[in-house]
Amino acid sequence: MADTAVLTHEAGAADPGLAARLGALDLPAGGFTAPARKAALARFEKMGLPRGRDEYWRYTDPSAFNAAVPAPMDIADSGPDGPLFEDLDRLRLVFVDGVFDAAASDDLALEGVEIDTLAAAEGQAGHWAADVYGTLEAEGQTRVARPFGALNTAVARDGALIRVTGKPSRPIHLIHRRADDSADVYFHHVIVVEPGAEVTVLETGMTGARSNYVIEVDVREGGSFHHITAKRAGYQKLGWGGIFARVAAKALFKSFNLSLNGTLMRHEAVIDIVGDDAVAHIAGAVLGDGKNGDFAHDDTVFITHGAERGESRQVFKKVLKNGAKGIFQGKILVQPGAQKTDGYQISQALLLDEDSQFLGKPELEIYADDVQCSHGSTTGAIDETVLFYLRSRGVPKGRAIVLMVLSFLADALAEVEDESLREQISERLDAWLTRHA
């Protein structure tokens, strides 16, 4: 199979929308990132802004991401829940509208890991991140155009640079806060897990009036990367994000995302399994209530098996009500020679009323003959028999529905390995569901 790029736009300078988008940005010169930024900007200009007719933008209207500047947002409305993972012993990095706040953060020294921030490190010569910044994002553009990823590499000024060399005793917690109700925020994390090293990265909070993040994750041989993100339950939230991961031989990559509310969010994940016996799992639980305005959540995943005996799992669950819209586009590509691949994908939506909708597009593309790949996608409503069973035992209707939704989400949540983290997330879900019952 030829890895032909499908960068189909003729856009460039002829596109007034693109010109306006670029004109509104303040492009940093960059330090060690300068060449990567320049190349990314050229990629972005060549790709242009996405349009509704593009293969991977048919279900999600890109106009809010394409707009030159975001509409101001009510950032005081961060929802009733307190921050997650507060009781955990972890190393905190706080970003305010995408800019590192050293005073609010912990000391970045932790055994087994080197932590820097992009803005602070950019000027250093010979920094390890120089070889990684923008490279996985660029590779992730090979098969499907991801213009906002390229844009991020070109304009992001800050983010976490994490190089894991051992097994740090505490998770690293990236915390986002909002300050400016019209901020257009770009942040870019680079994470390298060296051979045999292991880390857990947590990410919570909200940022800006519009956010755009890129996380590049390079998990080297035998390394383990656990990633858990949980977005605060504020009602207004507009964001695009992309995870670009490379998983080497015997390495483990696991990412779980929890999204509660929001306006429009799109998470893209591009995961390349490049070494034998590697494992890559990506999961998401989404609870969307359209009661306070539009809600749309889009998970767009592309996993490539390029080596033998790789295992991949995509587990995405969406609970939608009051006209909320859920989108899942997930692909498994098995390259020639990637024998004994075990690929699994499930996307399910639970619609709590008839106004909500789920659009799913599973794709399998397989060029090896000894593989096991399966996918499933379902859309359903609350099962009346189960509901009656619970109520007949005395469980009130509202509580019974909460239990049933938690039951529906259980497979996605099971992708969080750490039991105490899983319980905290489960409690958060429970609280949200109880309020929205």
Place this chain on the structure above:
Amino acid sequence: MLKIENLHAKLEDEGKQILKGVTLEVPAGEVHAIMGPNGSGKSTLSYVLSGRDGYEVTEGEATLNGEDLLEQEPEERAAAGLFLAFQYPVEIPGVGNLTFLRTAVNAQRKARGEEELSAADFLKVVREKAKSLDIDADMLKRPVNVGFSGGEKKRNEILQMAMLEPKMCIMDETDSGLDVDAMRLVAKGVNALRAPDRSFLVITHYQRLLDHIQPDVVHIMADGRIVRTGGPELALEVEKNGYADILAAEAG
């Protein structure tokens, strides 16, 4: 305890009349059996009494200790002391059996204005009751009914009954899908719960369950009505001659 008078009910969607005037009284402490051919309305009666959606009561009434059942939500009927053991207990993946049981027990206690059971007290009681039903710790931890055998599911129903301590237990074809050993175990669990202030309505096709759970009264149901009421000997008569004779006699 349970008093049903001239109860009529139809399927909401199809408008089909299923119950056509059921009258029945189960006094405190008694075990009554309802037998009848397929389609006679036995299961519908259990659903209408416990409040399942999809049925419309068109006439008649049903009370539990004088309280009108039919106006209440299913959870209110449960808190008032009604329990339905399902013919096909449902599986609930991702919800642990213990969590489910504790949620149910405490929801009922709360609805009755009683103090909720602490986790420790609850565990102590549930372990004790589970043991007598041959339900091991693993079954308690697993998601509700997921991967349970037919017998395990029915034993789990009896465990719920034992934990919720209802006043009026309706058992909908609890014997279906059970082998003799499993049936004995279930019957033992039920017999252990028999008490002067607790009544049972046992719905079954066959007499064999009634060998293990001895009824005080047997009702024969056909075409949405109770057509005959008698002692335990009525079940034996059905076993010997089938329903045809009884129905013919009633029709004649």
